Amino acid sequence: MDDRYDPRKIETFWQAQWAQQNLYVAHEDPARRKFYLLEMFPYPSGDGLSVGHLHNYVPSDVVGRWRRMAGFNVLHPMGWDAFGLPAENDALLKGLHPKDTVPRYAENFKRQLKLVGCAYDWTREINSSFPDYYRWTQWFFLLLMRRGLAYRAVGSQWWCEKCRTILANEQVVNGCCWRHSDTPVTKKDLEQWYFRITAYADRLLAGLDGIDWPEPIKLMQRNWIGRSEGAEIGFPVTGHQESEVRFFTTRPDTVFGVSFMVLAPEHPLVAEITTADCRSTVEEYVERARRESEIERLSALREKTGVFTGAFAYNPFTQRNIPIWIADYVLMGYGTGAIMAAPGEDQRDFEFATRYGLEIPVVTAPADGSPPEPGRAFAAHGVTVNSGFLTGMPTVAAIEAVCRFVEERGLGRRAVSYRMRDWLISRQRYWGAPIPVVYCKSGCGIVPVPDEQLPVLLPDLKHYQPSGTGRSPLANVPEFLHTRCPKCGGEAERETDTLDGFACSSWYYLRFASPRYEAGPFDPEKANYWLPVDLYIGGAEHAVMHLLYARMWTKVMYDAGLIRFEEPFPVLRNQGMIWAADGQKMSKSKGNVVTPDAMVEKYGADPLRLWELFMGPFEEPTNWNEKGVVGTARYLARVWTLLRRYIGAGCPQGEPSPQTLRRVHRTIATVSEHIERLRFNTALSALMDELNYLSGLAPEEMGRVAVESYVLMLAPMAPHIAEELWRALGHGDSVHLQSWPKYDPELAREETVTVVVQVNGKVRERFTIDAGTPEAEVRSRALQSEAVARHLAGKAPKKIIYVPDKLVSIVA
RNA sequence: GCGAGAGUGGCGGAACGGCAGACGCGCCGGACUUAGGAUCCGGUGGAGCAAUCCGUGAGGGUUCAAGUCCCUCCUCUCGCACCA
Secondary structure (H helix, E strand, O other): OOOOOOHHHHHHHHHHHHHHHOOOOOOOOOOOOEEEEEEOOOOOOOOOOOHHHHHHHHHHHHHHHHHHHOOOEEEOOOEEOOOOHHHHHHHHHHOOOHHHHHHHHHHHHHHHHHHOOOOOOHHHOEEOOOHHHHHHHHHHHHHHHHOOOEEEEEEEEEEEOOOOEEOOHHHEEOOEEOOEEEEEOEEEEEEEEEEOHHHHHHHHHHHHHHOEOOHHHHHHHHHHHOEEEEEEEEEEEOOOOOOEEEEEEOOHHHHHHOOEEEEOOOOOHHHHHOOOOOHHHHHHHHHHHHHOOHHHHHOOOOOOOEEEEEEEEEEOOOOEEEEEEEEOOOOOOOOOOEEEEOOOOOHHHHHHHHHHOOOOOOOEEOOOOOOOOOOOOOOOOOEEOOOHHHOOOEHHHHHHHHHHHHHHOOOEEEEEEEOOOOEEOEEOOOOOOEOOEEEEOOOOOEEEOOHHHOOOOOOOOOOOOOOOOOOOHHHHOHHHHEEEOOOOOOEEEEOOOEEOHHHHHHOHHHHOOOOOOOOOOOOHHHHHHHOOOOEEEEOHHHOOOHHHHHHHHHHHHHHOOOOOOOOOOOEEEEOOOEEOOOOOOOOHHHOOOOOHHHHHHHHOHHHHHHHHHHOOOOOOOEEOOOHHHHHHHHHHHHHHHHHHHHHHOOOOOOOOOHHHHHHHHHHHHHHHHHHHOOOHHHHHHHHHHHHHHHOOOOHHHHOHHHHHHHHHHHOOOOHHHHHHHHHHOOOOOOHHHOOOOOOOHHHHOOOEEEEEEEEOOEEEEEEEEEOOOOHHHHHHHHHHOHHHHHHHOOOOOOEEEEEOOOEEEEEO
16 A cells, blocks of 8 residues: 555556456346436537536446445446437538547547546447447337327428528527527428327326426426316308317406407418408518517517408307407417417407407406406406306306307317427438338338338438438438338338437437347346336436437337336436536636546546535536545545554554444444435535544554445445555455445444523533433433523523423523 | 526535534644645634624514524526417
8 A cells, every 4th residue: 555645546557457347247137126327318529528527427426336335236327329410510510420420429438437437337338329229219210100109290390500400399499499509490391200299298297296306307397298278169250151260278268358369370271361451461471470580489578469361250159250360479389379369368468459459358357356457467367257158157167167168069179288299300410310211102102111121221421411401411312212112112212301319318228228139129128127217317408308208208118018117217316517617608619618537637536526526415506616626635635544544553453432433333324325315415524524533543443343334435436545445454355346334323322412501592501411311300400500590690491492312492 | 477496604515493604625823844735733604802792695474492484575596488
């Protein structure tokens, strides 16, 4: 054992040893309790990992190592979310090819993870852009297709000019592309593939109740799904026998207050019903709405605009004809793309009616008879007024009455509407899994590629730049494009769009159970052993994309009888974001990125790991501060010194004092509990505290138990130094194969306690007594105190509260 | 606008309704040193010589006792932003 703690020296040595010993390779073992630990599938970016990313990987590693010591059979794998726009965009920017850059970047990530001592089972490494992986991504596409969950439809969809592709709704953030926050998305009409995630809306919602996820994430999913109950009703268009305006409303009770109707500008009825004299203004408005960037159109703060179509609808409740307008505050993608406007009860309709001088009937009044707030709609529930047969009913009863009324007369029905749309999965881009279908030219239509012909290989293209025409570059590859129909053998063309990258990450957690399996996406037996994931760790930014998609796929697999669980991630935790020292996001362009490489070089991997754990609560965001690494490096040097003293004294074998033993066991209890609850910062502070205590002892007072349990507890957090110290203590095998120290509550029990005495809520005295001293004795001792007497100032105690072994509170 | 979370020393942060500030950074003093940005020892919320008083964003409340529970407000962060 060296005199001085030299992190780099021992770290490189032990990392090589571990790799040689295959220490972290997982094997199925039905006799042992499994623990599947997983971090969210990382996209290996060219910038490599920063110390911010490590705030995810290091704590996970601690959990994995700790669970292993605690007797669990741990599966902790790693792989690469390699397909998708980020990888392709990066390669385009650098004039390189993603097939070259991605493996290189992944290697770099792997190197960095090893550099900081993270223990993964690298034999299970996967890469979603490799054919042996995306073959099964394609297989899942076909599964969804077979189950009627993948379909093709024409739609006006989000388009990012920089990515030159269509985006899913979830991938549009503040009206901009999720990868380009400076690029407003526009609309483009294309025929696209969708996954029918809305068919799972209710189950995705219900499933949230049974899983242990951070409440904010569940809430975000609930809001994203956005379930609303109401009714879908149709009002006939005056003078158009066949046509009606069908609309969804959550407030059918306000039908008597409907004074006009509004269609989305894209609504198919617009062309049909617009009268000749309104045609030019309507067409102009529709055209403008299409052109306008979504960021403008989506702003709730913007003043509402619209134009009259010249047509009227018949409101069967009021028996009046009401004007039909179009306005861009009505969205084609929600409900039926049309609304009944009840301006007295809906603030948006109110604003619109005010602006265009439309009638504003009042049909709901506050239930308590108070006057409604003037100048705005009364949107709350209340009592229905001026509404024929509904008058006098409370809102809830009126809703029910209208639903029954329209159902009886065939005017409409109860309906549920979701904010969530179907998941658009076509990408007009090169770097993704080709969608495995062909279009037969002899009338077979859309034909799925048979399972045994998978994978549909992504051709190796030199020029893979997106065309911008709305077709993927694969369309320019004749040998890819032209094929035979699997059904009739006739001429056919392949689908040239690729799958959204999120498809890859929707099932990867299953692949890790049997990453080289060839008879299916996963070996059912192995998947059955390892899954579901016991602890899933990742950033909150995936609340509505990856986490929703993965849940849906899992439910599809469950329905198909492939797996026995319906939720892939029963326990989810979010690590807090680490901001740069300047409080901004770490990014290369801002020049504020701190790399693990630099920190390991300067301080060592273990000190860096400890600082990642110690800097704050795992789930809270905080700013990077390099100074802290000095502290954890110093701490480890002191641990080193402690062990050197103990070993230097010949490893005295004597029993430690009861007091020392008590401290040791209390520390075991604290560290275990805090690691389990992912409170790494306080787990480490308990170890620091313990070190401060042990450092004050002579080697022969420490005792082997204290020293060894200390090294064992350090092992998950600082694996290299712990390994070195373990060997220095004379052990032959790895510290990481040892059992976690056993906590003995008997030995941890305090014999004496400090009791505080309060007078009128202020601490005036404290004394030490034996634990479990009878109440009467403690009370009398408290009252005997000179300080207590002084503060009582002669007054008799009115009341005395006694908390055993803790406090006496005297009220005077 | 709506929803969620958070405000504690100079800093990161501790604290089952029961001694606020554990642990660490920084700082101050000392020791050892040719040297110290190494190491070790001591100190460190504010005011006061002291007893003591004041202190967890602001203001109320509940309680013997509130950082913790309740109400009102302020600030910050995040999410959703015309979803009928």
